[in-house]
Amino acid sequence: xxxxxxxxxxxxxxxxxxxxxxxxxxxxxxxxxxxxxxxxxxxxxxxxxxxxxxxxxxxxxxxxxxxxxxxxxxxxxxxxxxxxxxxxxxxxxxxxxxxxxxxxxxxxxxxxxxxxxxxxxxxxxxxxxxxxxxxxxxxxxxxxx
Numbered sequence: 234x235x236x237x238x239x240x241x242x243x244x245x246x247x248x249x250x251x252x253x254x255x256x257x258x259x260x261x262x263x264x265x266x267x268x269x270x271x272x273x274x275x276x277x278x279x280x281x282x283x284x285x286x287x288x289x290x291x292x293x294x295x296x297x298x299x300x301x302x303x304x305x306x307x308x309x310x311x312x313x314x315x316x317x318x319x320x321x322x323x324x325x326x327x328x329x330x331x332x333x334x335x336x337x338x339x340x341x342x343x344x345x346x347x348x349x350x351x352x353x354x355x356x357x358x359x360x361x362x363x364x365x366x367x368x369x370x371x372x373x374x375x376x377x378x
Contacts, residue, residue, distance in 0.1 A: 269310030276342035287334045319347035
């Protein structure tokens with residue numbers, strides 16, 4: 234076999250393995266999140282799978298450990314809810330009545346074991362209803378005029 238042919242075959246194998254590894258690595262981040270209602274409705278099919286679930290933390294249900302390494306809460310949807318137990322780093326703005334996305338594994342139909350909680354920053358996404366104020370001065374009040 235000619236040297237050029239061996240190099241071409243080697244490059245094709247390396248390119249194929251690299252492409253496959255990139256696909257496998259990126260495919261886990263392509264998962265979209267489910268609503269709480271979708272998660273509860275499809276609980277049997279989702280058992281022991283890694284999922285992301287979006288919902289609102291129910292009032293008076295949030296319990297955070299003193300060292301902020303774990304939390305439990307009830308995640309509400311529009312028609313149903315699910316209990317969540319999270320272990321790991323918690324966001325500073327984790328609070329009741331806040332929309333969150335929990336990444337984890339559905340342990341059973343009533344429990345989501347989370348390893349990551351993502352919160353939305355309210356101030357970052359608030360609508361700007363008022364126009365920005367611009368301070369202007371009359372020419373007579375400016376010094377040097």
